[in-house]
Amino acid sequence: MTLTNKTPASRSALAQRGGSALGDRVFSWWTLGTGLLVLAILGLILITTVREAWPAFDAMGPRFLTERIWDPNPATGEAIFGALSFAYGTAISSLIALLFAVPVSVGIALFLTELAPRRLRGPAVTVIDLLAAVPSVVFGLWGILVVAPAMVPVYQGLHDLLGGVPVLGRLFGPVSSGRNFMTAGLILAIMITPIVTSITREVFSTVPRADKDAALALGATRWEMIRGAVFPHSFGGVVGAVMLGLGRAMGETIAVALVIGGATNISANLFAPGNSMAAVIVQQFGESTGTFTAALIGLGVVLFAMTVLINVLAQTVVRRAEARMKGSVA
Amino acid sequence: MASNDTDLTTRPSVTVHAPGSTASGVEPTGAPVMQLRDVSVYYGSYEAVRGTTMPIQQNQVTAMIGPSGCGKSTVLRALNRMNDPIPGARVSGDVLFHGQDLYARDVDPIQVRRRIGMVFQKPNPFPKSIYDNVAYGLRINGIKGRLDDHVEEALTKAALWDEVKDKVRKSALALSGGQQQRLCIARTIAVKPEVILMDEPCSALDPIATAKIEDLMFELTSDYTIVIVTHNMQQAARVSHYTAFFTAEVDDKQVRHGRLVEFSQTGKLFTNPTDKRTEDYITGRFG
Numbered sequence: 001m002t003l004t005n006k007t008p009a010s011r012s013a014l015a016q017r018g019g020s021a022l023g024d025r026v027f028s029w030w031t032l033g034t035g036l037l038v039l040a041i042l043g044l045i046l047i048t049t050v051r052e053a054w055p056a057f058d059a060m061g062p063r064f065l066t067e068r069i070w071d072p073n074p075a076t077g078e079a080i081f082g083a084l085s086f087a088y089g090t091a092i093s094s095l096i097a098l099l100f101a102v103p104v105s106v107g108i109a110l111f112l113t114e115l116a117p118r119r120l121r122g123p124a125v126t127v128i129d130l131l132a133a134v135p136s137v138v139f140g141l142w143g144i145l146v147v148a149p150a151m152v153p154v155y156q157g158l159h160d161l162l163g164g165v166p167v168l169g170r171l172f173g174p175v176s177s178g179r180n181f182m183t184a185g186l187i188l189a190i191m192i193t194p195i196v197t198s199i200t201r202e203v204f205s206t207v208p209r210a211d212k213d214a215a216l217a218l219g220a221t222r223w224e225m226i227r228g229a230v231f232p233h234s235f236g237g238v239v240g241a242v243m244l245g246l247g248r249a250m251g252e253t254i255a256v257a258l259v260i261g262g263a264t265n266i267s268a269n270l271f272a273p274g275n276s277m278a279a280v281i282v283q284q285f286g287e288s289t290g291t292f293t294a295a296l297i298g299l300g301v302v303l304f305a306m307t308v309l310i311n312v313l314a315q316t317v318v319r320r321a322e323a324r325m326k327g328s329v330a
Numbered sequence: 331m332a333s334n335d336t337d338l339t340t341r342p343s344v345t346v347h348a349p350g351s352t353a354s355g356v357e358p359t360g361a362p363v364m365q366l367r368d369v370s371v372y373y374g375s376y377e378a379v380r381g382t383t384m385p386i387q388q389n390q391v392t393a394m395i396g397p398s399g400c401g402k403s404t405v406l407r408a409l410n411r412m413n414d415p416i417p418g419a420r421v422s423g424d425v426l427f428h429g430q431d432l433y434a435r436d437v438d439p440i441q442v443r444r445r446i447g448m449v450f451q452k453p454n455p456f457p458k459s460i461y462d463n464v465a466y467g468l469r470i471n472g473i474k475g476r477l478d479d480h481v482e483e484a485l486t487k488a489a490l491w492d493e494v495k496d497k498v499r500k501s502a503l504a505l506s507g508g509q510q511q512r513l514c515i516a517r518t519i520a521v522k523p524e525v526i527l528m529d530e531p532c533s534a535l536d537p538i539a540t541a542k543i544e545d546l547m548f549e550l551t552s553d554y555t556i557v558i559v560t561h562n563m564q565q566a567a568r569v570s571h572y573t574a575f576f577t578a579e580v581d582d583k584q585v586r587h588g589r590l591v592e593f594s595q596t597g598k599l600f601t602n603p604t605d606k607r608t609e610d611y612i613t614g615r616f617g
């Protein structure tokens with residue numbers, strides 16, 4: 001058959017096939033549409049929350065961010081809405097969560113990808129994923145009924161041991177109850193471990209066999225192989241996993257509300273009660289009206305902004321670190 | 331590492347067996363640096379390669395050729411215990427290195443690989459700079475002295491220094507495939523092994539890059555012993571002093587095994603093979 005043959009049959013062989021071309025168009029519109037939908041929803045959330053929060057922003061001005069006092073119903077004078085204490089509570093409890101969850105998650109992921117016998121991997125993954133399926137209110141109740149009381153002697157012991165050390169001792173101040181920044185951080189750590197583990201494991205399992213073989217063939221021990229071949233390959237992905245965990249920790253509401261202690265407080269003392277933005281919203285939204293409601297929505301806006309900021313920061317860090325590690329590709 | 335130069339154990343004990351005997355039909359140029367004696371490799375209960383006996387002569391290139399699935403790569407990986415991480419992989423028989431069995435209980439595979447390096451089929455530099463790729467092995471092996479000098483020496487020996495000396499801090503991934511493979515060779519010789527195993531090192535490279543690697547192999551034999559697995563018979567004929575021809579055999583239970591058919595000096599194997607199967611393969615009637 002030649003292309004210059006002008007019979008109808010041969011021409012149609014090169015013509016567009018109607019059915020599949022339509023399918024292609026539908027598919028591309030569908031994917032474009034869903035992609036735009038996400039952006040639209042994000043944009044709408046931002047616009048409406050800022051608008052709803054405006055009365056509070058208007059009343060407080062930049063003080064909304066710098067003021068540590070939160071007093072919706074003062075005996076005399078104007079109500080004061082400062083987000084700083086709660087932003088601090090969100091940051092410190094999430095930070096504690098990362099501090100515990102990341103090493104544990106990376107350890108579990110390494111064990112599952114590099115060390116565990118094949119038949120142990122499946123069950124272990126199932127158990128960890130089950131942890132992710134536990135509702136957060138259950139974690140909160142477990143935290144308030146079991147963990148908080150049980151940890152008091154531990155906190156007390158740490159305070160007795162380290163409380164006198166200069167600078168460091170300020171982190172391990174007096175213990176008033178089991179409900180504090182530390183307990184909130186611990187509960188959050190347990191809650192984010194499954195997601196961080198799961199993604200880290202996926203990332204580690206994409207390290208090419210060839211890279212690991214290369215390290216081993218140079219006389220690397222298993223740990224040297226992990227440091228030399230697995231970590232450089234996985235850095236970006238692990239940071240991504242940590243960011244997802246951090247996002248979940250910062251946004252966690254009910255579990256934190258139950259165990260963080262419910263105090264408007266900025267303190268270096270990890271054993272002091274405090275509050276987080278998400279927890280305050282869920283605790284106070286039901287009884288709020290007017291500017292008070294606006295201020296709570298304002299907390300939501302600040303939380304949203306913080307999350308976005310941290311993610312952008314993390315992406316920059318990853319790009320820089322990867323460029324440094326690989327050497328520039330130019 | 332212990333002071334004894336041939337000691338591969340983590341503890342300073344000495345386990346030296348009798349020196350390996352040489353295979354029949356081959357005139358050795360000296361005591362072989364390695365000796366395989368009735369080596370079989372298993373994956374679980376499957377015997378992938380059966381009963382291989384052959385020497386690896388010092389400062390010579392030994393080629394392993396044969397059709398796909400004949401077990402030549404499997405045997406190669408058994409020479410520095412690279413099969414160890416594969417679940418169920420097992421070796422029987424003796425793999426002797428300076429007379430010491432590499433699979434003896436007290437031998438540390440880390441030390442084995444430090445002395446018997448490996449270059450792989452696909453160039454696999456780490457996603458790091460050229461410098462760090464070469465320095466990696468030096469660092470983990472705690473090699474003393476000026477790192478810069480060692481890196482330059484290794485890159486020079488791998489015939490890569492002139493091409494990369496102005497960009498050693500740049501990514502190794504920006505190099506061409508042939509340069510990457512020479513970098514992998516540099517990385518291997520940086521830790522100063524005695525034997526370098528090469529698993530089809532040119533199969534992903536173009537003819538010019540291949541020629542450069544072949545020239546390099548010839549130069550490296552002054553310091554190193556090389557074992558190369560190759561699909562390319564012309565390459566084996568060009569670069570090697572000894573050639574081992576493997577093939578896949580089906581036994582009475584219909585199970586395929588890799589088998590060493592013939593081992594001899596390369597010139598003899600290609601011009602005057604003893605075995606009919608070798609002749610069929612090298613003349614292109616099979617495989």
